[in-house]
Amino acid sequence: MQHGKRGPAFYFLGAFFVLFVLFLYGPTLTILVLSFQGPTGGLTFPMVGVSTYWFTNLFERQMVGDFAGSFQRSMILGVLSMLVTVAASFAAGLAFRARFRGSAVIFYLAIASLIVPSILISLGIGLLFRVLGWDPTWYTSAFGAHLTWTLPFGLLIMFAVFNRFDRRYEEAARDLGATSWQTIRHVVIPILLPSLIGVGLFGFTLSYDEFARSLYTAGTFNTLPLEIYGMTTNVTTPVLYALGTVTTGVSFLVIGVALGAVILVQRRRARHGSDAGKAA
Amino acid sequence: MKRFSVWITYLQVAPLALVFLLFLVVPILTIVIVSFFDYTTTQIIPAFILQNYEELLFSETTWKTYLQTLEFTAIAWALTLVIGFTVAYFVAFHVRSPTMQTVLFLLCTIPFWTSNVIRMISWIPFLGRNGLANSTLMSMGLINQPLEFLLYSNFSVVLVYVHLYTLFMVVPIFNSMMRIDRSLLEAARDAGATGWQTLINVILPLCKPGIAIGSIFIVTIVMGDFVTVRMMSGGLSASVGLMMANAMSLLQYPAAAANAVVLLLVVLLVVAAMLRLVDIRKEL
Numbered sequence: 001m002q003h004g005k006r007g008p009a010f011y012f013l014g015a016f017f018v019l020f021v022l023f024l025y026g027p028t029l030t031i032l033v034l035s036f037q038g039p040t041g042g043l044t045f046p047m048v049g050v051s052t053y054w055f056t057n058l059f060e061r062q063m064v065g066d067f068a069g070s071f072q073r074s075m076i077l078g079v080l081s082m083l084v085t086v087a088a089s090f091a092a093g094l095a096f097r098a099r100f101r102g103s104a105v106i107f108y109l110a111i112a113s114l115i116v117p118s119i120l121i122s123l124g125i126g127l128l129f130r131v132l133g134w135d136p137t138w139y140t141s142a143f144g145a146h147l148t149w150t151l152p153f154g155l156l157i158m159f160a161v162f163n164r165f166d167r168r169y170e171e172a173a174r175d176l177g178a179t180s181w182q183t184i185r186h187v188v189i190p191i192l193l194p195s196l197i198g199v200g201l202f203g204f205t206l207s208y209d210e211f212a213r214s215l216y217t218a219g220t221f222n223t224l225p226l227e228i229y230g231m232t233t234n235v236t237t238p239v240l241y242a243l244g245t246v247t248t249g250v251s252f253l254v255i256g257v258a259l260g261a262v263i264l265v266q267r268r269r270a271r272h273g274s275d276a277g278k279a280a
Numbered sequence: 281m282k283r284f285s286v287w288i289t290y291l292q293v294a295p296l297a298l299v300f301l302l303f304l305v306v307p308i309l310t311i312v313i314v315s316f317f318d319y320t321t322t323q324i325i326p327a328f329i330l331q332n333y334e335e336l337l338f339s340e341t342t343w344k345t346y347l348q349t350l351e352f353t354a355i356a357w358a359l360t361l362v363i364g365f366t367v368a369y370f371v372a373f374h375v376r377s378p379t380m381q382t383v384l385f386l387l388c389t390i391p392f393w394t395s396n397v398i399r400m401i402s403w404i405p406f407l408g409r410n411g412l413a414n415s416t417l418m419s420m421g422l423i424n425q426p427l428e429f430l431l432y433s434n435f436s437v438v439l440v441y442v443h444l445y446t447l448f449m450v451v452p453i454f455n456s457m458m459r460i461d462r463s464l465l466e467a468a469r470d471a472g473a474t475g476w477q478t479l480i481n482v483i484l485p486l487c488k489p490g491i492a493i494g495s496i497f498i499v500t501i502v503m504g505d506f507v508t509v510r511m512m513s514g515g516l517s518a519s520v521g522l523m524m525a526n527a528m529s530l531l532q533y534p535a536a537a538a539n540a541v542v543l544l545l546v547v548l549l550v551v552a553a554m555l556r557l558v559d560i561r562k563e564l
Contacts, residue, residue: 118504119505120311131324144303
């Protein structure tokens with residue numbers, strides 16, 4: 001299987017893989033094309049000319065709902081989720097290397113947070129705020145709801161990362177007289193930087209795209225996915241696709257920046273050796 | 281010194297624990313408590329009554345909806361398993377260069393980081409009455425009028441489940457496959473096994489943990505789903521999530537809460553059954 005000539009199985013599976021990738025990306029590419037539909041064009045092919053009409057439409061008029069506001073809220077929420085997810089998962093990852101009472105409980109809570117259906121968490125937080133007489137808002141209840149989705153991913157990634165982390169680097173740092181904080185700041189963080197960027201990517205994108213957990217927690221002001229969902233029921237022009245293209249564009253930009261940063265860190269390492277400890 | 285470092289450990293894990301406590305444990309307890317409350321058309325009244333559960337469990341609609349949801353789950357699970365396994369198998373065992381493996385793996389995972397709602401919308405120009413699928417089939421002369429079942433049907437719901445969630449199978453199965461010691465495959469070949477026999481008797485059993493983790497994801501996501509069903513069925517299909525959302529929009533919070541408790545129990549039972557097959561903590 002690993003050696004010699006490619007058999008028919010390879011070509012069959014290869015074709016299957018190509019079809020799967022087409023299946024994954026095809027629809028998104030379709031709306032990318034259709035978002036450049038001419039001003040008189042409709043929701044499906046044929047294209048009636050090519051224009052950026054629907055994009056200007058998206059940014060100009062307020063008739064399509066509060067795109068700018070919801071976009072801004074989702075960006076802020078995404079960045080907040082990213083920062084908290086990276087910090088809290090990294091700290092918890094450090095903690096889980098030691099044995100402590102309650103570690104199993106917290107681990108199972110993280111798993112539960114992943115497998116309890118999103119809509120139940122949304123419903124629960126919404127009910128909780130209602131019972132307490134608080135108003136749900138996107139930066140309190142929805143923020144917490146998003147963290148219950150991003151943190152388990154962050155924690156599990158940190159587990160995997162620390163399982164492969166060589167503790168001798170830390171011992172070496174300690175032997176050289178570094179304090180615990182210096183060891184973390186100048187040894188552990190630089191070595192784990194690519195993984196931390198990965199956790200950040202999860203934190204941002206999972207929050208930015210989250211729908212179900214925002215549903216009963218966002219309160220008066222919609223986040224972007226809620227706004228888009230609202231639009232699907234009453235907007236029947238390609239402006240919907242323009243919105244899809246812009247949102248997906250933002251996601252790709254974030255993914256691109258994260259992957260680029262990881263590659264950059266690894267290149268630097270290949271050139272200089274590990275830069276752990278070199279930072280002033 | 282020892283005691284001091286224990287405090288540091290607790291301090292490090294505190295933010296995470298606090299989030300789970302405030303936004304997972306307390307809300308779930310709230311659901312359980314509210315599920316026993318009474319309600320009128322305008323408000324919920326603290327009480328301890330079983331009426332919400334009685335109304336739920338003695339209604340035929342509930343049973344039909346749960347069956348429908350389980351049916352969606354079973355179909356989505358089977359399809360994502362077969363497709364996910366095949367894709368992971370190709371990348372893990374038929375692609376030879378590690379760089380290429382990483383690139384292809386990333387290619388499969390990137391859509392995960394984009395919006396689900398947008399990915400659902402993007403099927404509309406494909407499946408609609410005048411969509412790409414119908415116009416292609418018609419121009420090829422295979423059909424002479426548009427197929428109506430493509431969009432806003434159970435078909436489109438399942439299609440979107442497969443589209444959105446196959447990745448949850450690919451990743452853990454691929455992870456399991458990459459840990460398989462390649463010398464085992466060589467041993468199987470030396471012992472005279474065909475590629476197919478190696479797949480069934482060596483690779484498949486060793487992928488069980490990955491399959492279990494992927495299955496847990498699929499089951500919990502599809503069981504709790506309501507956006508996909510609402511958007512892709514055009515209101516024609518039901519799901520438990522949708523039933524809850526409808527109760528919520530009628531302000532029948534205790535009814536929605538009782539349904540949520542039942543759903544949670546069903547999901548946990550299924551997951552517990554799957555967890556018997558795998559120790560998740562060993563898989564990281």
